Amino acid sequence: MGFRLFIGAASLCASFLAVLAVFAQSPVTVNSAKGYLILGETAYHLDGATLPRPDALCQSSNNDWPCGKAAWQTLTDRVIQGTLECSPLVSLLTSASIADSLPAECTLDGESLNATLVRYGWALTNASPAAPFQEEEELAREEALGIWRDGFVPPDNWRRSDASDCDVCSARHESIVRSRERHQQRTGEASTD
Structure with missing residues (x-):
């Protein structure tokens, strides 16, 4: 009887540890100064979703507002509220150029974090025709969400203008x-x- 009790207790402990492993998440650190997040010991940048610099200011109808700080705070708030998983993307054309971070598609509770930040106006896609999340960016722009409020103009648009x-x-x-x-x-x- 004692042996059965021991086996039962061991099975229960093993099951408990397995459940804990599923719910345990590596610590997440958002490094806005370098433009990436760290999950466990790996630094990632969100592929196809570029947040404004943390010190970026956006113009509103009344004054400038700290849109960069707001975007990075939104990212920070989101990643601490759920389970974050990042899958590094391998490209033969690019290297880990953003401060030695890997391009990644990250999910938060099963939904694309990259797409969500673009959809709600806290990140931009790049200007290439094949850029991911263009539909999400267009919806955020139409609905004036996040940095798109008050007629935000992406830096690539005004930087490209004729000198x-x-x-x-x-x-x-x-x-x-x-x-x-x-x-x-x-x-x-x-x-x-």
């Missing part, structure tokens, strides 16, 4: 050219001595 449209850009370009010329003059003078 002649920008007085500040022209002045900066002229300043850079003058600095290079001065540097060349100084190095030329130093080499003739």
Whole structure:
């Protein structure tokens, strides 16, 4: 009888440990400064979903607001409330370029975290025609969610504009050219001595 009791208790303990293993999650750390999250000991960046820099400001009808901080806080709030799993994606065209993090598709309680952040306006897709989550981004834009409130314009759109449209850009370009010329003059003078 004692042996059966021991086997029963051992089976119960093994079952309990198996259940704990299913519900246990590696600790998650969000590193907004470097643009990735750490699950266990591995750093991941969300493939196809780019959050604004943490110090980014977005314009609203009244003033600027800290949209970058809000986006990263939303990510942090979400990952601590559920079970996060990340699957690294392998690409022959790219390397782990974002501060040595791996591109990944992450799920939170079984739903794509990458797509969810884009869908609710806290992340952007890239500008390529084959970019994932374009439909989600369009819905977030139409519904003015997250960073899309108050007519947000993605940086790629205003950065691509012609330099002649920008007085500040022209002045900066002229300043850079003058600095290079001065540097060349100084190095030329130093080499003739």
